[in-house]
Amino acid sequence: MAAQGKYNCIVIDDEFLARKLMADYISKIPQFNLIDSFDSPMAAIDTISNGEIDVIFTDIEMPDMSGMDFIKNLMVPHGPLIVFVTAYPQYAVQGFEVNAVEYLLKPVSFPRFVKAVNKIITILNYRQKYKELESPAEKPTVQDTPAEDAKNFIIVKSDRRMVKLLYDDILYIEGALEYVTFHTHTSKYMGLFSLRKLEQELPAERFMRIHKSYIVALDKVREINGNLVKVGEHTISVSKMMKPKLLNYFAGKK
DSSP: OOTTSOEEEEEEOSOHHHHHHHHHHHHTOTTEEEEEEESSHHHHHHHHHHSOOOEEEEOSOOSSSOHHHHHHHHOOTTOOEEEEEESOGGGHHHHHHTTOSEEEESSOOHHHHHHHHHHHHHHHHHHHHHHHHSOTTOOOOSOOOOHHHHTTEEEEEETTEEEEEEGGGEEEEEEETTEEEEEESSOEEEEOOOHHHHHHHSOTTTEEEEETTEEEEGGGEEEEETTEEEETTEEEEOOTTTHHHHHHHHTTOO
């Protein structure tokens, strides 16, 4: 994060006008500081390596190296957030497979850019808060509890609060990068957790991973319709791989 309290950004695009447009948009966001813009991924390597870059806005189709290949080689835990800005919608699935937080289709309107920025800043703010709250040796996890209580709730560090979240209140858990959001009937709580670790630690008879981004409370599932699952009043996706397991559960074949 920049010294003046702004988040550092770079733009990578081989088209001058595309770089200029992104630079103009970024200049209108008070929380962002544009460090530089580059016409190729290779030109940006030194800046990424030497500077504290928080967000990378990158095209995909570029002459020397595709933005997708570049990001695949760049992926590191707690690294810069990736936003793909491209004219090609067919890369969207690949984009999210490399944990891109947003996928913007050219020509990008400013309102669409602002919508993406709101999501980006939310994630970056949580990162910053956890850096301030946690010592380097201490990582927030599902807290250890006495055996008789461990089956009933988990402790979530959300913002500056410690929330005792009952299993009975959880509808589903949504993962995004190293963060998850616990959805209940009345609230949402974002915490720094691994969705994979939660899948292992939550009681399997009550919770199931049904998608790379979702863990669902089985007793809250109201309807399965194609690749969609209704949980309370929410509708989320079930992957083709996990759908048979979910159907078997409700058919009594656990």
